[in-house]
Each structure stands twice: as C-alpha cells, then as structure tokens.
Amino acid sequence: MAKNLEDLADQLKGKFKGELLRPADPGYSDARGIWNACVARNPGLIARCNGVPDVQMAVRAANAARILTAVRCGGHSLAGFSSCDGGLVIDLSGMRSVVVNEQARLAYAAGGCLLGTMDAATQQVGLVYPAGVVSHTGAAGLILGGGTGWLTRIFGMSCDNVEEFTVVTADGSVVRASARENDELFWALRGGGGNFGVVTEFALKLHPLATVMLGSGLCIKDEIFPTMRYWRDFMPVAPDELKWNLSLRVMPDSAGTAAADSRAPVLSETIAWFGERRAGQRQLDRVFSVGNPIAVTKRTIPFLELQTMADAEFPHGRRYYTKSGYFKTLDDDSILQMIDALSSVPSANSQIELAYLGGAAGRVGASETAFGTRDAPYIMNILADWSEPAEDAENISWVRNLFAKLRPAMQPGVYVNFMSGDEENRTKEAYNERWDRLVAVKSHYDPSNFFRLNQNIPPSQAPVGISRK
Numbered sequence: 001m002a003k004n005l006e007d008l009a010d011q012l013k014g015k016f017k018g019e020l021l022r023p024a025d026p027g028y029s030d031a032r033g034i035w036n037a038c039v040a041r042n043p044g045l046i047a048r049c050n051g052v053p054d055v056q057m058a059v060r061a062a063n064a065a066r067i068l069t070a071v072r073c074g075g076h077s078l079a080g081f082s083s084c085d086g087g088l089v090i091d092l093s094g095m096r097s098v099v100v101n102e103q104a105r106l107a108y109a110a111g112g113c114l115l116g117t118m119d120a121a122t123q124q125v126g127l128v129y130p131a132g133v134v135s136h137t138g139a140a141g142l143i144l145g146g147g148t149g150w151l152t153r154i155f156g157m158s159c160d161n162v163e164e165f166t167v168v169t170a171d172g173s174v175v176r177a178s179a180r181e182n183d184e185l186f187w188a189l190r191g192g193g194g195n196f197g198v199v200t201e202f203a204l205k206l207h208p209l210a211t212v213m214l215g216s217g218l219c220i221k222d223e224i225f226p227t228m229r230y231w232r233d234f235m236p237v238a239p240d241e242l243k244w245n246l247s248l249r250v251m252p253d254s255a256g257t258a259a260a261d262s263r264a265p266v267l268s269e270t271i272a273w274f275g276e277r278r279a280g281q282r283q284l285d286r287v288f289s290v291g292n293p294i295a296v297t298k299r300t301i302p303f304l305e306l307q308t309m310a311d312a313e314f315p316h317g318r319r320y321y322t323k324s325g326y327f328k329t330l331d332d333d334s335i336l337q338m339i340d341a342l343s344s345v346p347s348a349n350s351q352i353e354l355a356y357l358g359g360a361a362g363r364v365g366a367s368e369t370a371f372g373t374r375d376a377p378y379i380m381n382i383l384a385d386w387s388e389p390a391e392d393a394e395n396i397s398w399v400r401n402l403f404a405k406l407r408p409a410m411q412p413g414v415y416v417n418f419m420s421g422d423e424e425n426r427t428k429e430a431y432n433e434r435w436d437r438l439v440a441v442k443s444h445y446d447p448s449n450f451f452r453l454n455q456n457i458p459p460s461q462a463p464v465g466i467s468r469k
Helices: 002-013 028-032 052-064 115-123 140-145 183-189 221-237 277-288 302-307 334-343 389-409 423-447
Strands: 019-021 047-048 071-072 086-092 098-101 105-108 162-168 174-178 199-203 213-221 242-250 266-272 294-302 319-327 350-357 380-387
Touching: 002 047, 002 052, 028 047, 047 115, 052 071, 052 319, 071 221, 071 266, 086 334, 098 115, 115 242, 140 199, 162 183, 174 183, 183 423, 213 221, 213 277, 221 242, 221 266, 221 334, 221 350, 266 277, 266 334, 266 380, 277 294, 294 302, 302 389, 319 389, 334 350, 334 389, 380 389
Parallel strands: 047 086, 071 086
Antiparallel strands: 019 047, 098 105, 105 199, 162 174, 162 199, 213 266, 213 294, 242 266, 242 350, 319 380, 350 380
8 A cells, every 4th residue: 555655645746735744744743643542543645635626636546546545624533534544634624714604694614624613703793503512623524424512402413504515526526415406415415424525615504693591510419310310301391492411420620519529420411591591591590400409600601612611621632432322211220320330430531421402403304314313312422531541441341331231221323423433333223214325325426435434334336355444
C-alpha cells in the first residue's frame, strides 16, 4: 500500500488545492489526531481538501488504486472511522463555510463543519438547527447517523431537518439528493451513515430559538430509584418543549455537599425547556418536586451556552468506549441493575446516559428515513471514559458486562453514532427492516464498497478481498 500511496500523492501533487500531509511532514502529528484515543490511527497520507474538486480528485484516485480510505470531518467517530492505519484520510476540516438564508430559514453548511461552526452562524439571526450537544463534534457524521440532541423532541432528529445533500460518490461524481431528486439516496443518507459518499454540503432546515430555560440537580442514595421511575412514567406524556435527560454516575467532586462521597451513586438530571416561560417554570418545579434533589440550579441561558456546556466533559484525547440500545419500556429490574453497576465502575468519569426521544422525532414514520428505531423511545448509552491505556480492559469489561445484563429487556436496535468499533455484528440490527433497501442504495452508488470505514452496509456483490481493516 505504501507504494500506492506514494503514487497517489504524486498524482495529486500540483492539481490538489489543499494540503497533502505524510507522516514525516510538519503538521502531520496534529492532523492525524482524533477524538477517541482508544482508536488512534496512523494514516499514510492525509488529504486536507480545499473544496469539492479536491474531494472528487482524492476519491477518484484512491478508488482507482484500491487504497483504504477514511473520511474525516470533526474526528469524533467513536469507532475510529475518521482515520485508518496506512491508508488515506480525506480531511474536510478546511471546508467549514456556513451560509444562512434567514428568510427561507435554511443554512447551507459545508461538509467539514463542526456543530459549533453552524450554531455560531445560525444564532446570529436567532435560528437553530437540531443537532448534538458537544460543539466540537463534526456535523456530517452526526447528521448522517441520525443526530440526537437537546432539540430532538421539539424539532426532530438532525436527519429529519435536512432538505438536500450534495454528495461526491465513489466514482467522483457530484450528486444532489433531496425529496425531488435522487430520492432513494436522500432517504438513505438520513440515518444510513457514511456508506454512500462524501457529503460536501448540507441544506438544513432552521427554527427560531435564542434562549432556553435550564435546570439541573443531583439525586442521591434512596432517591435515585423513585426519581428514575417517575421520569420513566412522566416522559411519555411530557410536552415536546421539555427535554429531561438523566445520567447515572458516581458523585462528582464538584458537588460540594456534605453528602459527597467519591464512590456514592448519584443521578444527575438536566432539564431544558424550549417554550413559554411561565409554563417552563411550572415544568421545572414539577421535576424538582421529585427526589429531593440537591445542588439545584434554574436559569435562562443563551442557546450557544447550552450547546457548549458539555464540551469540557468530553475532550479530545481521552479514551471512550460505549454500548447503547433502546427500551420500549424501562422496567424496575433494569433501573436497579443500572444503579447497582455504579458500585463497580472503574472510572469516576464514566456514566450511564438516559434520554427519552418521542415528541417530533417519534412522529416521523419508520419508513420515512433510514434512521433506525423510533418506536422504543428510551435510549441508553453506557459510556466509559478514562485516560490510561493500562485501564482499557477493566473499563471495557464494565461496559460489556452491564450491557449483557440489560440486553434481555431491550428492543433490537442501536444508534449507530453510539457504536464502538467492535460492534460490526450489530450494524444490521441498527436498521432492522430497512436493511435490504439500504443495500440496494449502496449497491447502486458504491458497488465496490469503497466507502467501508463506517457502520458498513455492504453492497449486494462486494468484490472478494475487500476489507475495512
């Protein structure tokens, strides 16, 4: 492969407008870095594209030479698909322009945008795009995998709010996909991941919003279980404007209370309200009337503050491993198993995240997009977060063991953006009855499976010898 890469670099040189970086080049070390240190890679060549022609050139040349190729936006792929060992990385970080049409409530975002890039542009005119919760996340990977965040219940998934994709396909062609043009590709891109090409521009539907009411608190000891039961029973009838997320973890040192115990279980709750102020106050009061929460805060904040408040909690360079899934109903035994698991959690940074989808996201029909499960609205993510390679085994084992205990009560399905790199056998599960339709789209646009570094949907007749390793 090394000679092929040298030939590729020579072929691109002089025509490629962006930057070509090889391991010996200044800047390579920084350019190869990705968010999850567990899956660090050493590509043989990084092609930092300066525009669509660069993307086309890199795709055509790499495909012709059968070079293993990853596509990078923000480098946040939990599974490490933003990079590869020894192959080519098509890096879109130089393509981060955002053009907002305030009157039409549309944003045209280039393929390399981070969530923070888009938020900063749309908030200049008081508009928002429903996306994730960490501003240094790459928008493309999030959107293509579905995209959940603070606004999911009121405005839907990220993929539900895309009007058009501009895509460079495996043969280097530029294709536009919308409800009016290439509609099967449009369907597949809304949840089907990076299987179908490099998205170089998204046309995104925007919504008016500038501020949010935010509440937070901690429930401890015997209050955790009844609070989770109340949340479970309340969220199916909660208004769309309410997003109430839970996180089970051990007591943070910053709690600053007499009850603080570095290994005590704690339920961290965060409540966001996106509607009329007085109604929001009533909703926050209702939430905080349960579980005798401590360290309670209630405030109105700018949307940009909401979108960046989790950034420091999930920095680049730490080690992350997850297993995720859905519950149609969340039974008492599953809740108790989650709480009990905290007694053996190796890292104080690890947590069990729980959110309820429903709302606008739940009203999109199962066949309208490629995104997976919508009828099992309780989504759980067991997230291990640690710093030392020597601690990999115990942290990964903790996640796997807890997931195995919970799995019998869960619905089939998994959110592809929460999948770790060892879960290739769950990709078909993520799409359930949509699988065959996705295979047909993949077979049409990428018959040789060139775009295979993803939660891969192989074409119906992938060439023998192709591997994503």
